[in-house]
Amino acid sequence: MKEFSYIIKDEIGIHARPAGLLAKEANRFSSKITIEANGKTADATRLMAVMGLGIKAGAEVVIKAEGDDEAEAIAKLQEFMEANL
Numbered sequence: 001m002k003e004f005s006y007i008i009k010d011e012i013g014i015h016a017r018p019a020g021l022l023a024k025e026a027n028r029f030s031s032k033i034t035i036e037a038n039g040k041t042a043d044a045t046r047l048m049a050v051m052g053l054g055i056k057a058g059a060e061v062v063i064k065a066e067g068d069d070e071a072e073a074i075a076k077l078q079e080f081m082e083a084n085l
């Protein structure tokens with residue numbers, strides 16, 4: 001399992017547009033990808049699950065990937081988070 005932590009910099013937090021983009025990006029990989037925040041965990045490939053976490057600006061999230069392409073998934077998702085959130 002690979003993981004990384006990230007502090008949300010977007011002043012609105014993870015709202016519909018970036019949550020949808022995150023889910024789309026996570027779906028590109030065969031690994032199981034989860035996002036953790038506020039003591040809750042969600043499947044990062046599911047838009048409504050990600051939005052249900054209620055992640056605000058300044059919150060720390062942990063993205064975890066487990067599977068055959070976990071290293072590539074973590075690298076790409078870290079790039080995605082830095083570019084979009």
